[in-house]
Amino acid sequence: EAQVTQNPRYLITVTGKKLTVTCSQNMNHEYMSWYRQDPGLGLRQIYYSMNVEVTDKGDVPEGYKVSRKEKRNFPLILESPSPNQTSLYFCASRGRGSPLSTDTQYFGPGTRLTVL
Amino acid sequence: KNEVEQSPQNLTAQEGEFITINCSYSVGISALHWLQQHPGGGIVSLFMLSSGKKKHGRLIATINIQEKHSSLHITASHPRDSAVYICAVRGETSGSRLTFGEGTQLTVNP
Numbered sequence: 001e002a003q004v005t006q007n008p009r010y011l012i013t014v015t016g017k018k019l020t021v022t023c024s025q026n027m028n029h030e031y032m033s034w035y036r037q038d039p040g041l042g043l044r045q046i047y048y049s050m051n052v053e054v055t056d057k058g059d060v061p062e063g064y065k066v067s068r069k070e071k072r073n074f075p076l077i078l079e080s081p082s083p084n085q086t087s088l089y090f091c092a093s094r095g096r097g098s099p100l101s102t103d104t105q106y107f108g109p110g111t112r113l114t115v116l
Numbered sequence: 117k118n119e120v121e122q123s124p125q126n127l128t129a130q131e132g133e134f135i136t137i138n139c140s141y142s143v144g145i146s147a148l149h150w151l152q153q154h155p156g157g158g159i160v161s162l163f164m165l166s167s168g169k170k171k172h173g174r175l176i177a178t179i180n181i182q183e184k185h186s187s188l189h190i191t192a193s194h195p196r197d198s199a200v201y202i203c204a205v206r207g208e209t210s211g212s213r214l215t216f217g218e219g220t221q222l223t224v225n226p
């Protein structure tokens with residue numbers, strides 16, 4: 001079954017304690033992205049990756065790091081989490097295709113992070 | 117002004133009604149996505165459009181590139197269609213970056 005998995009699904013942590021949210025896809029997709037969703041602000045892109053070792057900033061990259069050492073994995077790292085990073089996080093992937101292709105975005109189930 | 121604006125923000129309908137959700141954007145795009153977010157939070161991609169019209173079951177999505185406008189229609193709406201519908205655009209020069217609308221909360225009453 002084609003899917004994007006994220007772990008953990010729920011996390012409560014304290015300010016400054018480094019954490020990693022994992023994301024994995026089984027569709028051999030080139031593109032992977034991380035988003036955060038906040039009430040009143042909607043979804044915003046944090047980072048994206050176009051392939052292994054190729055990453056770029058989205059709209060809200062501050063306080064986050066990513067890496068893409070393997071095609072299937074795209075972890076999101078918070079080196080020193082702060083309360084303003086409390087949010088719902090989604091990972092997504094899609095195949096390369098052309099802009100005219102019908103490649104679908106597949107979303108992970110979400111990770112609800114609370115930073116105290 | 118946001119790059120992607122959706123209307124209405126909230127929509128309540130009776131079962132069976134025809135529903136339209138609108139999305140306007142201000143930049144040149146290479147693709148537009150319609151997403152559905154269930155009450156539990158999960159997000160499903162409904163359509164990706166770059167021109168014309170697509171149909172899947174009771175859902176129809178249209179896009180007018182010249183007018184920078186897209187619509188999502190739901191025919192014969194059902195309470196299980198209750199969800200947040202989100203429009204997102206991929207700019208012509210923004211690679212894989214997506215910009216999202218704030219979403220339309222749809223409630224379909226039996």
